[in-house]
Amino acid sequence: MTEHISRHRSPNLPWVVLPTLFTIALLCIPAGCQSASDQPELGLVSGTITAGGQPLPGVAVTFVPEDGRPAMGKTDESGRYQLTYIRDTLGCKIGPNRVEIGASEGSEEAEDDSELEGDELVQSPTKSKTFVIPARYNIQSELTVTVQPGENTFDFDLKP
Template structure:
């Protein structure tokens, strides 16, 4: 009788594992789903100038107190439009810290005057320890940024993004 019970348990164990697996997989997939449909974004655009002239090829980053940042690249007229992750246009409503940095050169396949914001991938800022390959950067990458620190690494710029259209112009001074 003991052997019969043992055989019955061994025969049902694979079914239990399969049942558990089939119940768990949909829950895991549901938890990993994009879920971005409930994110409310407000359109944000504007013009960046330095010393009264349009600032070309700068990255404008809006960082909310909670959530992911939005960013946009300025065109030759200094215009930018923010893009959130997954190429969604806009920024999360609320208070944002603003950082403006000089962008790396655009690749040849991008148009300088496209007026379309470029998202900086989060992976750009990750360590190579996390499985992200190291970036090969041009020699002059770490030269002094022509945009003063008070607008980037030590920025105290803040803006409130509200529902509806938001237009924020930034008039930077080099001195």
């Protein structure tokens, strides 16, 4: 008798489960779409990093907003950078940002810059892509900019 009851309920089970799963799926779709709207308003940011007028290739550039996710970029061979907010999304959070400029991962850094002066800090791009960047430009940076909606260009000429 138990077998008869379970066989009788089985054909109706898909008619209960399928609409429930469909309803759950419909409720989840808007939740997934909302993640894009959680992104703050961004401004496009690009510029050039130089030292003594010479471009600095392979340098990490980070804009850190007062709150929220930082935007990052890396200079190319001509010292130009463009910031990325997340994955393939270009830009930076609008408003005040602290600017950190430092060696990127994998770049060579000079071991001791205490005896270097002036032009010695900027090495020939053919010999090395390294510029000894003082702490006041990176983790202890006091550089600040205000990112506006639209396109923003911020060029920095670093001093030893």
